[in-house]
Amino acid sequence: xxxxxxxxxxxxxxxxxxxxxxxxxxxxxxxxxxxxxxxxxxxxxxxxxxxxxxxxxxxxxxxxxxxxxxxxxxxxxxxxxxxxxxxxxxxxxxxxxxxxxxxxxxxxxxxxxxxxxxxxxxxxxxxxxxxxxxxxxxxxxxxxxxxxxxxxxxxxxxxxxxxxxxxxxxxxxxxxxxxxxxxxxxxxxxxxxxxxxxxxxxxxxxxxxxxxxxxxxxxxxxxxxxxxxxxxxxxxxxxxxxxxxxxxxxxxxxxxxxxxxxxxx
Numbered sequence: 687x688x689x690x691x692x693x694x695x696x697x698x699x700x701x702x703x704x705x706x707x708x709x710x711x712x713x714x715x716x717x718x719x720x721x722x723x724x725x726x727x728x729x730x731x732x733x734x735x736x737x738x739x740x741x742x743x744x745x746x747x748x749x750x751x752x753x754x755x756x757x758x759x760x761x762x763x764x765x766x767x768x769x770x771x772x773x774x775x776x777x778x779x780x781x782x783x784x785x786x787x788x789x790x791x792x793x794x795x796x797x798x799x800x801x802x803x804x805x806x807x808x809x810x811x812x813x814x815x816x817x818x819x820x821x822x823x824x825x826x827x828x829x830x831x832x833x834x835x836x837x838x839x840x841x842x843x844x845x846x847x848x849x850x851x852x853x854x855x856x857x858x859x860x861x862x863x864x865x866x867x868x869x870x871x872x873x874x875x876x877x878x879x880x881x882x883x884x885x886x887x888x889x890x891x892x893x894x895x896x897x898x899x900x901x902x903x904x905x906x907x908x909x910x911x912x913x914x915x916x917x918x919x920x921x922x923x924x925x926x927x928x929x930x931x932x933x934x935x936x937x938x939x940x941x942x943x944x945x946x947x948x949x950x951x
Contacts, residue, residue: 727944756791779863
């Protein structure tokens, strides 16, 4: 009887350990930059104007934007050994080709996704999406796309746009395509939706035409909003990226095609 009890306890502990390992794996987030006009890892990757980021570790795997070229996107996906069929949600930030251009090619290899687009452009793309047997979702207001993952909703700007918000144990993570409505406004909107600490903001900030003084003011507003880490890239502009790097030091994250950001919850 004692031997039997020992075996049972051992089995329970074994499966408890398996569950603990499973939980630990699921509690880490991974962001892989699939497309950018900057290169982070040069070996075998291609670059072109645009942005795309894979998000893994939430309830569903998400592709945020698709870059400007399906060929480049799929090439980098292959080189980075990403399985495109694991993607369940595609989020398009705005209508510009450098963010939506790779979508048709991606849907050809994985149509089993829901594509969330700003309402102002969803109607234009709906026939293309449905032709490839994917689901089209028009977004106007803030929406939860899966557990702890939200969209800001379509924000008005020179070009209407939406951002992706992840609600994590470390705080909110905000990913932007180009931030045409204003990067500070988009971060404020994320905080308005969820009144929590902003842990990280990365993506295109659209600051290339801003003066140094204007960028420094934006950095100060980031500080006031409590943004802990930043990863400006794509359309942010070299000068603005350097100003963020100088201001944030170790909390600046260099972004480019091939960059992998891992965050333990």
